[in-house]
Amino acid sequence: MTQSLDILAIAAHRDDVEQTCGGTLLAHAARGLRCGILDLSRGELGTRGTAADRARESGAAARILQVAWRAALDIPDGRVENTFDNRLKIARVLRATRPRVVILPYWQGRHPDHYTSSQLGYEACFAAGLKKLAIGAAAASELEITVNELSEVGPRPPSAGPRRNAADDDRRPATDDPHRPYKILYASLYADVRPTFVIDITSHFEARTQALFAYKSQYRDQSEGAGLFPAHAEIRTRLEAMAGFYGLLAGVRYAEPFVQKEVGLVDDVMAIPVASI
Numbered sequence: 001m002t003q004s005l006d007i008l009a010i011a012a013h014r015d016d017v018e019q020t021c022g023g024t025l026l027a028h029a030a031r032g033l034r035c036g037i038l039d040l041s042r043g044e045l046g047t048r049g050t051a052a053d054r055a056r057e058s059g060a061a062a063r064i065l066q067v068a069w070r071a072a073l074d075i076p077d078g079r080v081e082n083t084f085d086n087r088l089k090i091a092r093v094l095r096a097t098r099p100r101v102v103i104l105p106y107w108q109g110r111h112p113d114h115y116t117s118s119q120l121g122y123e124a125c126f127a128a129g130l131k132k133l134a135i136g137a138a139a140a141s142e143l144e145i146t147v148n149e150l151s152e153v154g155p156r157p158p159s160a161g162p163r164r165n166a167a168d169d170d171r172r173p174a175t176d177d178p179h180r181p182y183k184i185l186y187a188s189l190y191a192d193v194r195p196t197f198v199i200d201i202t203s204h205f206e207a208r209t210q211a212l213f214a215y216k217s218q219y220r221d222q223s224e225g226a227g228l229f230p231a232h233a234e235i236r237t238r239l240e241a242m243a244g245f246y247g248l249l250a251g252v253r254y255a256e257p258f259v260q261k262e263v264g265l266v267d268d269v270m271a272i273p274v275a276s277i
């Protein structure tokens with residue numbers, strides 16, 4: 001049986017998803033849904049650590065977040081551009097993993113890689129659904145997979161080329177059937193905008209914090225010589241403040257915010273959550 005993802009979170013850098021929607025992935029994994037993460041770049045420009053360090057750390061973080069699949073594309077770090085080639089790279093992943101929901105970064109922000117990823121991701125979702133657009137399978141060098149618990153990702157097309165070995169086949173996206181996600185959500189934690197809704201992450205806050213701390217090369221030495229604990233304490237305070245603020249908006253302890261462009265649809269006004277007064 002073909003296994004596909006329910007939710008795929010796409011972001012520019014390894015550790016972006018941990019910061020903006022890690023708790024949401026955990027909350028849905030706890031409901032038995034299959035979540036995945038696609039990082040567009042690999043972190044080769046990072047001041048701290050190497051791309052190899054970050055690959056290892058992103059795998060460890062993914063396991064804490066209980067995702068079924070995580071990979072990084074080979075888009076240059078610090079140079080995420082909305083090009084046709086980059087749209088095709090993401091579209092190949094979308095066709096292979098076939099998520100119903102895609103989470104993208106909010107479309108405004110300080111870092112060009114972040115806001116560019118938003119539009120790039122949206123346009124890739126569009127391209128992935130074009131029936132006559134043949135985009136083939138990802139080359140092995142294009143996609144670095146750090147977690148793969150999907151036994152099979154999509155049907156294999158006859159033109160997939162020579163098989164190298166069974167392990168390669170398991171790890172390589174291999175479908176060219178069109179797929180367009182049903183829902184696109186924008187993770188807006190760092191954007192100064194009012195969210196459309198928030199997700200209660202109260203019972204997942206601790207694990208989500210640990211997922212971020214799994215990036216030891218990034219978060220171990222925040223204060224030179226001050227050791228591990230003070231840096232962690234400061235980051236934790238910030239995470240608590242952000243999640244606490246969004247939780248307060250909806251009457252829960254900790255939450256993550258999202259924006260959707262569509263209007264909401266309600267069946268039953270008696271069941272709408274969050275008290276008005």
Ligand SMILES: [Zn+2]
Pocket residue numbers: 012013016111114
């Ligand atoms: Zn980032």
